Amino acid sequence: MNIDTRIKYRHLVCFLEMARQGSLARAADVLAVSQPAMSKTLKELEELLTVSLFVRSKSGVTLTEAGVAFLRYATPSVQALREGVNALRGGEYVGGTVRLGVLSTVESLLIPELVQRLHARHSSLVVSVVTGPSAYLLSQLRVGDVDLVVGRMTDSPEIQGMNFEHLYSESMTLVVRADHPLIRGPLDRSQLENYPLVLPLANTTIRTFADSLFVQCGISQSRQRLETLSITLSRRYVLRNDAVWIAPLDAVRLDLASGELQEIDLGQREPGGSIGICSNAHVPMSVAAQGCVEVLRELGQAYGEGIYP
Template identity: 45%
Template sequence: MLNARIKLRHLTAFLEVAKRRSFARAAEALSISQPGISKAIRELEEILETPLFERGPQGVSLSQAGLTLLRHAGPALRALDEGVGAIGDGHRGTRWLRVGALSTVESRLLPLAIQHFHAAPPLGIGEVCVSVVTGASAYLLSRLRLGELDMVVGRMTEAREIGDLYFEHLYYEPLVIVARRAHPLARVAPVAADQLVDYPWVLPPPQTTLRQQVDSFCVRHAITLPPLLLETLSLPVSHRYTLESDALWIAPREAVIGELDKGELVEVALPFEAHGGSVGVCTNASMKASMSRDAFCETLRQVAAQRIRPRS
């Protein structure tokens, strides 16, 4: 039985701080004062007789006890919220699947999977609407852990935030360096690593799984990042900037395969990765079983096996 001293405000404050890694940002999101949210967390820690957060110069992080509470409190409050919402929802028949998408799957895998899922709804489930949220792996995985997403799809095996979540591998996808067709390096083969730093780079932001691979590439080739950088996870921004400048875009091959096939972009003759990273689907085993989630995971497996054909 839930401790009677634990109130909904305690758990709401805890989940918001866990998601935003900041007391100030959590207070702003909940429209309460920072002392108010600090008091709620302090009361919850006193009730549970254990610290839930570790304070540091970069903000706050969950303690082991905090991770344990998050694994259960997030899905529980999410289920309560859905139950209350369902009572007042005039569209009671509508079902939603909440999918977190990394840039590695935005262009091909996920759109194809949703198309197949809607074209042939699984028997016994009926029509299911899909809500897609994009962002960095740390943000999406934190929302999955909170129960705010049903799954996260993309390349994330290097993500430290996976923790106790379940990751299922679908296929390998390498990062590539691409440029506009008339780029000075487009006809150079092979390209030396030190030639790359003469041009602006388009690359993932810090603290992302893909950026870790960029940093490793620089270390392997004894180069530093160029002075001009565009850091973004936006595919349209990256695409347009690369087409209209001498920038080099470091991207998952799946994200640029269409532009490569059309000849708008070309791959620079310097392999970025020998093998590639594991693209897959991450789920939260502590969440209530869902037929629509399981059916969509199966659709992802089928599309990955039949439609995704990485170039050799």
């Protein structure tokens, strides 16, 4: 059956934005159109497809089963068209853009090395990086706003229905500044709760592993805490005072090597979560994204063998 020529690009854009925002009003604001115009466009699309794409309620809109199915095809279609137009306008017919969702666990060491290797191999490649918690990044992956999500995310409910590929395992560790009182003599674990604690945000995958380490070691968490996913903020805060940071090992590996931070030896480490690549099973992967996956696999193999940049 031929595609109905009455289905226009504007229909798809409006549909995707409403799916992304979960609200007609917010989608209309993003697209700079009136709400009546937005509603009319979506009504036209539903009539042309002869299905309801959204369930409307006072709290917003959610995709119907038909809407979820249509999203799988509308997303790569619009994405491919945008990439083609951008490539022609830029005069670059090879290269393209790869859009990465990056969790804090990998942004300090893995991703800079990834970008360096990609740019060494491709003269016209744009690497666009978005950071944030796993739930947010996986939601962006679901609607096609990023091509891949990289990091520790296997415990996130939003990963259901996605493809996950393991790269390597990474443990958590406790670190402090080089002249911290805790490293001046034999470690008394009970003293840890007397110092401010820096740890990941609650309800994130990495926080689960952080909490697990404390439980395994029988340590009570300090009541004075800084909760953040920002590696930059965590590092700066710990270097300026007596705080204890429970950090992904990759995030502090270079600081440990330089001596700026010192690891508190608990006699054990949390055994390690899976760092990997998540992709949308329903969206065809672009050539640029495929090239990115190849380099990530190379780095994952090196990390698994204990070889770091």
